[in-house]
Amino acid sequence: MKKPSLIPHAQAGASGIRDLAARLGISIGTVSRALNDKPDVNPETRKRVIAAASELGYVPQQSGRSLRKGATHNIGLLWEIPEGRAAYGEPFFLSLFGGTQQVLSARGYDLVIMPDQPGATADPLARLRRIIQQRQVDALILPWTRTMDPRLDYLAEVGIPFVALGRSRSGGPHPWIDLDxxxxxxxxxxxxxxxxxxxxxxxxxxxxxxxxxxxxxxxxxxxxxxxxxxxxxxxxxxxxxxxxxxxxxxxxxxxxxxxxxxxxxxxxxxxxxxxxxxxxxxxxxxxxxxxxxxxxxxxxxxxxxxxxxxSLDTVALGRRLAEILLARLDSKANPAGELWPIVLVERQSDRID
Amino acid sequence: MKKPSLIPHAQAGASGIRDLAARLGISIGTVSRALNDKPDVNPETRKRVIAAASELGYVPQQSGRSLRKGATHNIGLLWEIPEGRAAYGEPFFLSLFGGTQQVLSARGYDLVIMPDQPGATADPLARLRRIIQQRQVDALILPWTRTMDPRLDYLAEVGIPFVALGRSRSGGPHPWIDLDxxxxxxxxxxxxxxxxxxxxxxxxxxxxxxxxxxxxxxxxxxxxxxxxxxxxxxxxxxxxxxxxxxxxxxxxxxxxxxxxxxxxxxxxxxxxxxxxxxxxxxxxxxxxxxxxxxxxxxxxxxxxxxxxxxSLDTVALGRRLAEILLARLDSKANPAGELWPIVLVERQSDRID
DNA sequence: CATAACGTCGTAAACGTTTACGGACTAGTC
DNA sequence: GACTAGTCCGTAAACGTTTACGACGTTATG
CATH class of the missing domain: 3.40.50.2300 (Response regulator)
Known part of the structure; x- marks a missing residue:
């Protein structure tokens, strides 16, 4: 008898690469290779595997996969949430997120936004530390740097790839985009x-x-x-x-x-x-x-x-942040910075007429 | 010789429960029990373990932990990002996120916001499916439901706990909060x-x-x-x-x-x-x-x-969403809905004076 | 025909953690 | 002293996946 799954919300039917392999009468190794575009697999078999996987709705489970591969395929964005109601919720970010997610997902990555409230805990870096130490993401995006930014120092210390929105005096050399x-x-x-x-x-x-x-x-x-x-x-x-x-x-x-x-x-x-x-x-x-x-x-x-x-094309900005990060992950690029010009949109408020 | 870690950004010194155990001269099982507040461990040993862990900066790695436990301790919030620049970036959400994260982190959970662009792919549920199938989160928060909402049907089908902001005709019974x-x-x-x-x-x-x-x-x-x-x-x-x-x-x-x-x-x-x-x-x-x-x-x-x-206390709303979800995860609660009144703030725009 | 090369696949180890189980002590009880 | 109970800890098996390695059968090569 099959033991009940530990996972509370396990789906009824489909689950696990084992079931899929058993159903196809092949080994789990082959299934994995077929789904991961590895060479050593018969094109015919690959087709069958992919078909069966999509039929059963099988998708490799994140924890197993990233445990083995040492990569999560998640890109984190540390988002500082000001406390209280006083804050203005930068509409700016919405379209930036859209651009970033778009580029990332095209490359098999996902953007996850991790809200952080630096003031809420004794250690302002608490959430960032957890993210890094638990290996929750492969790389980070850090919006709006400060003159002295302990987050940058920490990231430089642990050596995780990241891109910053804004320059800083802290941390080592790293890729950034800043608005001029x-x-x-x-x-x-x-x-x-x-x-x-x-x-x-x-x-x-x-x-x-x-x-x-x-x-x-x-x-x-x-x-x-x-x-x-x-x-x-x-x-x-x-x-x-x-x-x-x-x-x-x-x-x-x-x-x-x-x-x-x-x-x-x-x-x-x-x-x-x-x-x-x-x-x-x-x-x-x-x-x-x-x-x-x-x-x-x-x-x-x-x-x-x-x-x-x-004005500023925030979607393009979000996209470019993602591109820079991906280039960094492919380690094809050395850390460089980009200074983006921002152009004035002439309207009425500065006119005397 | 130690093999180089697969993880690209592995930290220099600290890593793994094994190193910690070796350093203390005890088994990894004991270390794990000590850190997880399990009973069978000498208070003295526990202290030593905790001290050493904080000294080495050891934190259990997410993938290993959630693979074994079948839970990620992450709560996802599926956030629809409208395409293009036209969208208004609801300042509303910022304080809501703050309230939610606050309550969740007090209980050892983390809020992760997953941006979604339903229109960007052929399957509007693509990102949601990935989140669920890859088991990226233990539960979900779904802001702003629609009259007919395939997301709710899908979530009901797979049976993952979630709370919705807004009612709907779709899906089964589930906890929700709606503004009246x-x-x-x-x-x-x-x-x-x-x-x-x-x-x-x-x-x-x-x-x-x-x-x-x-x-x-x-x-x-x-x-x-x-x-x-x-x-x-x-x-x-x-x-x-x-x-x-x-x-x-x-x-x-x-x-x-x-x-x-x-x-x-x-x-x-x-x-x-x-x-x-x-x-x-x-x-x-x-x-x-x-x-x-x-x-x-x-x-x-x-x-x-x-x-x-x-007007509306969005921080309180965010908090309550988190509480409802946590209650649901403890399965102490049956799915109920809450209808929140929203009060008018009288200012000038409707006055003739 | 012997051998090499190739294509395809199964086997099993590994990733880092948690936890069921049992063992080794110590302390208490009759 | 024999037994039980309790305390603490080590061992090892899982969790789901990827991948190095080797095995097998087929085809090409000499």
Missing amino acids: FEQAGEFATARFIAAGHRRIAIAIPADSLMQKRFFLAGYRRALKAAGLPFERALVAEGHVTPAGGYAAATRLLDVIPRPTAMLAIDSSMAVGIYRRLAELGLSCGQDVAVIGGVHDTPMTEFLVPALTCF | FEQAGEFATARFIAAGHRRIAIAIPADSLMQKRFFLAGYRRALKAAGLPFERALVAEGHVTPAGGYAAATRLLDVIPRPTAMLAIDSSMAVGIYRRLAELGLSCGQDVAVIGGVHDTPMTEFLVPALTCF
Whole structure:
């Protein structure tokens, strides 16, 4: 009598390579070879095996397979979930995930997103450690690096392949893609200056994200190039959320003389800026020009006035991240970085008309 | 000589329960028992094992463990990623994920989010099948069910424990949580009516989501209760995005006589509605009252005017989903459903003042 | 005809872990 | 002292798969 399966939700009929082999009257070795495209198997037999497998719905079980092969064919993406309700849920990521999964699955890999709450446990690296030590994935994608990023140090130490979204000072050499926030900050600021603005405020994250440094650097560079002074009072740090944008605008618009232009690092902050402008009876575009930053969410063009902000093909970004990682896994590639330009979408919020 | 590990990114020093046992001069069985809180082990030995494990950074490898135990201690969440850039990236989910992960990890489980693109492959269930057949998870969370949902039928067939967000006509009995869209639709409509509105438009998804049916049913119920006629022309179907809201508003505001109130199923549509109102020179609140639906994103209170919409403790929702699933895994619970009320947050968009 | 080469397949070991079973002690009981 | 009970631990068999190796039969080669 067959022992009941340990697996609680075992399917009724199909299960195991053994059953499949028995049903076909061949050995499990042959079945495995047939399904894995190994050479030493009769084309005729292979056909029969594949047919039977699809009929019985047999798919090799992950744990057995990866135990033996030492690879899971899963690519992890460590996703930091901010605590509480305050967070803005980056629509950005959805399409990025789509692009990544698309490329990965074409190569037999799967994307699994592992939510992480660094603040929830004593050890901020707890989840990452578990993922690595339990060998849950073959490689990792790490979105939004920080200036000093212990995650990168840890990953470098254990030597697992990964690709980072964003540069960092931490960790060893590794492949990355970063958006050129410096160029973006410079471009937007220069555009303001060219339009005649002299007092330009900027809103950036309070966090230690790398983006912040670069964005601010670009801003300063443009100021300097135009011979304008850098004023601390025109820089506001806050959450990258509508609430953060509101708080920043509240502070910045109180500065005397009042800034005539505002630059936010992310379009989510622009919503809060819009509100503060309305409260003060200021017209967005007319009295104060606004440029929202990365990213161009599905919402920005429907704001009133439509938000001028930076755009980016997030699907392509997701795809490229996957490609870089796959190349790294094939070890055909040396760790290189890619700096992606982000282009401005001109809409209404920075126009006086 | 030790053979090189098959695992590409094997850590330098630590590896395997064998090394740990050898180092302590005891058998691997004892080590395993010590780490798994099994009874038959000397407290003194247990301490030594735990100390050594944490020193060497030993954590049991997932594949070996789950192969033997027939359980992965992973809970999957199948996340449908819409194709293309058009989609609105539900900020809603971020906090939900946080709540779920929090509860699960307290019980030794982990949440893994598996992005799925049903349209990308010939078989829309491809990814779900792979997850189940490869035994990648012990249980599943399925957000946003449809009226007819093949995923539910499949899950019922294979008998894996799961909890759904949303009801459905498909599948067998299973635990679920749903938001009471019917009550929400009815409440908002009745509120409009009480404020004197007689021509009330509604924007719902074109999709076959269950939410749509219930929301519309509530809307109709309130109309009926007030003796108002139901007009097809006042119902617009579209994408649950700002663009969808814009398109819906464009159609609805052309109806003669023009509606004086608009109800959207989701606050993301409200952004598009706002824009269309502005384009027509109509004042939101004054000329046309607007109530956005579920969910109250971080943005809604910063819109101008602040959006009256339904709110929901998404963190609690995520937590409860996890709890229900855990109860189901302990098989202490029979499949029951929970209907969560969603309360209206009164702000400015539906006020005439 | 002897041998080599080839194509196809079965056998069995391995991957890392958990756990049923039994053995070796010690302590307690009559 | 013989027995039982209890404590702790080692042994070894599983879990499902992949793959190195060798065996077998057939065909080509000399």
